[in-house]
Amino acid sequence: MIRILSVLIAVLAGSLVLLGYFLPALQPVQNMLLRWCIILVGVASFLGVFGLISVHADRIRRREKGTPYSFLLFISLAAVFFFTLVLGPNHPVAHAVFNAVILPTEGTLMALLAVTLIYAAIRLLRRRADLMSIVFLCTVVLVLIGSATLPFGELPLIGTVLQPWLTQVLALGGARGILIGVALGTLTTGLRVLMTIDRPYGGS
Amino acid sequence: MTGLLWIAASLVLLLILALWNRRSPRTYRDLPALARLKRELGYSVEAGTRLHIGLGHANLISSGAGSSLASLAMLRQLSERTSVGDLPPVASSGEASLALLSQDTLKSGYDAAGAPELFEPTTGRLVGLSPLGYAAGLMPLFQVEPVSTLILSGRFGAEAGLIVDSAERAHATVLGASDDLAAQSVLFASSHEPLIGEELFAASAYLGGSPSHTASLTVQDVMRWFVILVLLGGAAARLMGVI
Numbered sequence: 001m002i003r004i005l006s007v008l009i010a011v012l013a014g015s016l017v018l019l020g021y022f023l024p025a026l027q028p029v030q031n032m033l034l035r036w037c038i039i040l041v042g043v044a045s046f047l048g049v050f051g052l053i054s055v056h057a058d059r060i061r062r063r064e065k066g067t068p069y070s071f072l073l074f075i076s077l078a079a080v081f082f083f084t085l086v087l088g089p090n091h092p093v094a095h096a097v098f099n100a101v102i103l104p105t106e107g108t109l110m111a112l113l114a115v116t117l118i119y120a121a122i123r124l125l126r127r128r129a130d131l132m133s134i135v136f137l138c139t140v141v142l143v144l145i146g147s148a149t150l151p152f153g154e155l156p157l158i159g160t161v162l163q164p165w166l167t168q169v170l171a172l173g174g175a176r177g178i179l180i181g182v183a184l185g186t187l188t189t190g191l192r193v194l195m196t197i198d199r200p201y202g203g204s
Numbered sequence: 205m206t207g208l209l210w211i212a213a214s215l216v217l218l219l220i221l222a223l224w225n226r227r228s229p230r231t232y233r234d235l236p237a238l239a240r241l242k243r244e245l246g247y248s249v250e251a252g253t254r255l256h257i258g259l260g261h262a263n264l265i266s267s268g269a270g271s272s273l274a275s276l277a278m279l280r281q282l283s284e285r286t287s288v289g290d291l292p293p294v295a296s297s298g299e300a301s302l303a304l305l306s307q308d309t310l311k312s313g314y315d316a317a318g319a320p321e322l323f324e325p326t327t328g329r330l331v332g333l334s335p336l337g338y339a340a341g342l343m344p345l346f347q348v349e350p351v352s353t354l355i356l357s358g359r360f361g362a363e364a365g366l367i368v369d370s371a372e373r374a375h376a377t378v379l380g381a382s383d384d385l386a387a388q389s390v391l392f393a394s395s396h397e398p399l400i401g402e403e404l405f406a407a408s409a410y411l412g413g414s415p416s417h418t419a420s421l422t423v424q425d426v427m428r429w430f431v432i433l434v435l436l437g438g439a440a441a442r443l444m445g446v447i
């Protein structure tokens with residue numbers, strides 16, 4: 001019974017939100033459903049954190065590898081939760097946690113990413129030595145040379161003709177083609193959910 | 205109103221083709237990434253290693269919802285096939301509602317495989333709440349758990365490169381698919397087998413989905429050819445000065 005009810009609610013809500021984009025009379029209903037959805041996403045975040053705690057508690061109980069990191073996660077989670085709850089999200093301490101911990105860590109990861117991507121590009125031909133990989137690497141090298149600030153100025157042909165043509169004609173055309181494909185895929189996936197062929201909200 | 209007509213046409217076509225496919229099963233073009241995924245599934249069950257499915261960080265009310273839903277459909281097939289292995293498959297998300305849906309989807313797979321008692325809710329996990337937080341939460345996981353295959357499917361950014369690098373250090377095979385252009389180029393360079401563009405949406409049909417999944421692929425193809433013809437027709441009309 002619950003399964004049938006969840007299917008009915010999902011199909012009805014999905015159809016109303018979809019039709020709200022085309023029929024102005026349904027827009028208030030669409031807005032209301034989307035507001036409810038935002039609240040539910042917030043509640044889901046709260047539940048998700050409990051899931052995270054459960055995974056790490058399991059890891060500590062089984063004394064798996066990486067247990068100290070799980071302890072560190074608990075301590076950080078409790079500290080941030082306590083300070084933000086007591087002092088409020090706009091207090092300097094809450095800002096300090098963001099500016100002194102999260103921001104530098106994410107910055108470091110971005111810097112690491114640059115190195116990782118260069119390494120991946122170097123290893124590409126070892127992993128897949130085919131025509132597409134060669135085209136990919138040549139394009140990367142040409143665009144990088146064309147965009148880089150060189151000590152002796154812009155390269156005559158690569159920087160002025162080849163690099164703009166690659167990025168604004170070939171790459172842009174390819175990107176649009178891929179995005180049209182993704183949009184069509186999204187459309188059919190959405191229809192499958194509305195027709196209850198796929199039921200990610202429960203039921204097989 | 206054109207959009208509504210487009211959706212209605214797709215819906216009618218999907219219904220007709222789903223009924224038609226029940227009578228005559230379709231064959232698919234070869235996608236190396238999905239052929240390898242099938243092999244890796246068998247290996248994972250036989251070797252008792254873990255399959256990890258990264259679902260990305262798309263919010264279900266954002267533009268990345270389509271790829272997340274397609275990835276959940278794939279997860280449903282994967283969980284049904286691998287649920288009886290020694291180590292159950294794990295799905296990680298960078299968005300809380302997606303994590304809850306992944307738990308439900310995994311449970312459906314276990315139910316369908318006739319092993320509901322083996323389902324563990326902690327196999328559908330939230331590992332971070334921002335793109336880089338998700339990557340940071342996922343990276344150490346490969347050193348702790350014996351993951352043989354990592355499937356990245358959903359909305360990622362360039363941070364997918366960090367995840368793939370960590371998985372490779374743990375000798376895991378990586379298959380990558382995303383609806384994001386930056387992530388697609390990163391996954392093309394770094395993963396063992398990338399899926400480009402709309403190939404992400406074909407995975408559930410290739411992994412043994414219903415005739416309706418196959419029908420949705422055919423609808424995509426028909427609509428794509430229609431778009432191509434309209435683009436070519438528009439270009440020709442412009443060239444001749446008609447429009």
